[in-house]
Amino acid sequence: MFLSLPAQISICRDLPNIEVITFSVNGISDLEPLSQCQNLSELYLRKNNIASLNELFYLKNLPRLRVLWLSENPCCGSDPHRYRMTVLRNLPSLQKLDNQAVTEEELSQALVDGEEITAPPARRSVENGCPEATESSAAESTTETESELLNFSLEETNKIREELGMKPVPRDKFSSFSPRETDCNRKKRNNVLNAILLLMKELDAEGLEIVQQTVGRRLQAFQKKELQEE
DSSP: OEEEOSSOGGGGGGOTTOOEEEOOSSOOOOOGGGGGOTTOOEEEOOSSOOOOGGGGGGGTTOTTOOEEEOOSSGGGOSOHHHHHHHHHHHOTTOSEETTEEOOHHHHHHHHHHSOOOOSOOOOOOEETTEEOOOHHHHHHOOHHHHHHHHHHHHHHHHHHHHHTTOOOOOHHHHTOOOTTOOHHHHHHHHHHHHHHHHHGGGOOHHHHHHHHHHHHHHHHHHHHHHHHHO
16 A cells, blocks of 8 residues: 655554555654554655654664655754664665665664664654644745645645546645645645545445445535525
């Protein structure tokens, strides 16, 4: 099973059999939910907000993890050798790190130069799955990053919809959120939408009919409400 969602990474706690996860460009800072994904083999986390290599603590007990892309995160620091050695010391089963093959020589050197991680990082307070805003994170939330996130989410959503035989979502519909909606709520809604589309693959004909009926009733209720407001 493949998962590519705008972050709310907490959904991974309920997907223990997931094999490939793409969470690039998502503002993720906490990897604890991934510790339940025992079948995970590929994990893509490029360009997030992972501040500490201690987050690797949550990946150490994933027996099938072979590919990790962690570059362009704060935890990579200014010393690429130390970063790579620390990752490989704690995840010696990796075959590829940051799109670069892992060698036997590197694994041996990691035992000398890498830092052993024995405890999870200190956790900052969060509310409803969204980290508290800070001045630094706000400064880093550029228009370019938001546009990249939108394009990433739209592309992946339409890929899933195509696999399910559904029409693609137009860009103007995908991005027309209420001005009062926060970034956190927007990402959460996208997360729920993509999760539903993914999990629909697991349903048989009877299950899909139930979903269709429920969606029909829900749409009728929304349409009725809109007519009343007009």
